[in-house]
Amino acid sequence: MKPESLRQAKEAYQIEMECIREELEYFDDAEFSKAVEALAKAPRIGAAGCGHSGIICQHFAHLMCCIERPARFISPAEAVHGATGFLQKGDVMVFASRGGKTKELLPIMDICKAKGVTVITVTENLQSPLAQQADIVLKQHVNRETDKYNAQGTTSTTALCVIFHALQAALIEETGYQNEQFALIHPGGAVGERLNHK
Secondary structure (H helix, E strand, O other), X not given: OOHHHHHHHHHHHHHHHHHHHHHHOOOOXXXXXXXXXXXXHOOOEEEEOOOHXXXXXXXXXXXXXXXXXXXXXXXXXXXXXXXXXXXOOOOEEEEEOOOOOOHHHHHHHHHHHHHOXXXXXXXXXXXXXXXXXXXXXXXXXXXXXXOOXXXXXOHHHHHHHXXXXXXXXXXXXXXXXXXXXXXXXXXXXXXXXXXXOO
C-alpha cells in the first residue's frame, strides 16, 4: 500500500470522529423531543431518501421494527406509484436529505400533507423546501466527506446514522421497550442465542 493511502485511511477516522463530536453541538432538545414523541405514538412509520440517504433510511426502518414500531422504507420511485398508500392519517414519515432539496422527495411531501401524516425531515439545510414544509426538523451536520475529493457519501451517512441511532435509544426508554420483547422477535444469530439463553 502507498504511504499516502494509509494516511488517507487513518484520516477518515479523524474526520468522522470530529463530525459526530460537532453534530452534538447542533442537537436541538425541543425538536428531538417532538420527533421522539411523534414516533412513539405513530401507528406506522415510513422513511425515504435517495442514494446513500435512502440506504440509511432502510437501516432506520429496520431499527424501528427491532423495537416493535412498525416501519418500512418507501422507495421514492414507488412512492408516487401507490406505495404511499402504506401511510395513513396519524402516521409519521421521515425524510433524509442532506441538502433538503431532493426532487424525488418533494411529491411525497405533498402526499403526506394531504393525508395528515406527520413529517420529520433530517437535513443540513434548515432553509430547504423539505425542512420548511416539515412538522419537525432534525439538524444534520457534516464537516466533510472522508475521500480526498469531498464527494463520496461517507461522513454524511455516518452523521445520519448517529441521529437515527439516537432516536432509537430514546424510543426504547420512552416506550418502555424491554429486552424480553426483543428476544422474542430476534431468536436468530449470536444475539438471539444470548438473549434467549436460559
